[in-house]
Amino acid sequence: MPAKKIIIDTDPGQDDAIAILLALGSPDEIELLGITTVAGNVPLKLTQKNACIICELAGRPETLVFAGCDRPLSRPLVTAEHVHGKTGLDGPTLPNPQMEIKKQHGVDFIIETLRTEPSGTVTLCPLGPLTNIATALEKAPDIINRIAEIVLMGGAYFEVGNITPTAEFNIYVDPEAADIVFKSGIKIVVMPLDVTHKVLVTRPRNDAFRKIGSSVGVATAEMTDFFERFDKDKYGTAGAPLHDPCVIAYLIKPELFGGRYINVMIEKTSDLTLGMTVADWWGVTNRPANATFINDVDAPAFFDLLTERLSRL
Ligand code: RIB
Numbered sequence: 001m002p003a004k005k006i007i008i009d010t011d012p013g014q015d016d017a018i019a020i021l022l023a024l025g026s027p028d029e030i031e032l033l034g035i036t037t038v039a040g041n042v043p044l045k046l047t048q049k050n051a052c053i054i055c056e057l058a059g060r061p062e063t064l065v066f067a068g069c070d071r072p073l074s075r076p077l078v079t080a081e082h083v084h085g086k087t088g089l090d091g092p093t094l095p096n097p098q099m100e101i102k103k104q105h106g107v108d109f110i111i112e113t114l115r116t117e118p119s120g121t122v123t124l125c126p127l128g129p130l131t132n133i134a135t136a137l138e139k140a141p142d143i144i145n146r147i148a149e150i151v152l153m154g155g156a157y158f159e160v161g162n163i164t165p166t167a168e169f170n171i172y173v174d175p176e177a178a179d180i181v182f183k184s185g186i187k188i189v190v191m192p193l194d195v196t197h198k199v200l201v202t203r204p205r206n207d208a209f210r211k212i213g214s215s216v217g218v219a220t221a222e223m224t225d226f227f228e229r230f231d232k233d234k235y236g237t238a239g240a241p242l243h244d245p246c247v248i249a250y251l252i253k254p255e256l257f258g259g260r261y262i263n264v265m266i267e268k269t270s271d272l273t274l275g276m277t278v279a280d281w282w283g284v285t286n287r288p289a290n291a292t293f294i295n296d297v298d299a300p301a302f303f304d305l306l307t308e309r310l311s312r313l
């Protein structure tokens with residue numbers, strides 16, 4: 001099976017960072033064409049820098065990293081330093097990157113890549129607000145039919161919200177962008193909080209990262225040590241939920257995951273429920289299905305995969 005060609009669109013963020021490491025540690029399954037960064041967990045200046053820090057940590061300074069949109073389509077930016085720290089990568093002490101951010105805008109890289117790669121061969125992997133993806137679809141509608149699929153982290157149904165009582169952060173930051181993506185007709189697989197809250201970095205799992213002994217293993221343990229605080233305080237969980245790595249693990253071993261093909265719509269107007277992913281899990285409407293909504297995962301196998309791939313870097 002040839003490696004899947006992907007573009008990771010991301011707002012690092014410790015969990016984004018681990019998703020990037022998982023992708024870079026899996027060259028047989030993943031051909032990472034480039035990383036486009038977006039404002040989200042922290043402002044764009046930091047997310048673009050953090051993406052480079054992680055590529056150098058992985059020993060892959062040749063990875064193409066682009067800066068994308070620095071704010072949502074039509075709202076002020078909301079960030080999440082309370083979860084990820086001031087830098088967005090709090091936890092380990094990592095050196096400032098030497099590698100250069102590419103000059104091309106991330107949105108233009110997405111468009112150009114989709115126009116030049118054979119149609120249906122490129123998968124988009126958004127791990128943050130969907131601003132770059134929606135901007136690309138609006139700017140170049142011709143790419144819509146060329147995208148193999150979009151596998152994204154975002155939304156929630158049974159788990160409801162993590163940034164408001166009803167909304168998950170990535171969707172909440174740019175609901176207009178999410179609405180464009182979910183109405184695009186593109187094949188979409190969603191990794192919502194319903195599944196990401198089942199992959200928690202418990203102490204033994206954190207110890208396994210540290211036991212790898214490499215700078216990647218130790219940094220991963222330190223990143224998850226830091227960003228578990230928010231979820232432990234809020235939900236009383238046993239460790240940090242690895243939201244974004246679910247996207248990459250799904251590309252490598254989809255059999256670890258389960259869900260339903262359902263209708264998902266985005267709340268864009270109500271102040272009370274702005275950014276909610278209204279998932280018709282029980283099929284109570286006649287709205288056509290538009291997304292595979294994942295709610296289950298084999299967590300031990302997920303961590304075995306992740307730990308083994310991190311050990312390769
Ligand atoms: O709600 C979790 C999502 O928001 C993750 O992608 C995390 O990195 C933040 O972007």
Ligand code: CA
Pocket residue numbers: 010011012013015016041127128244
């Ligand atoms: Ca993210």
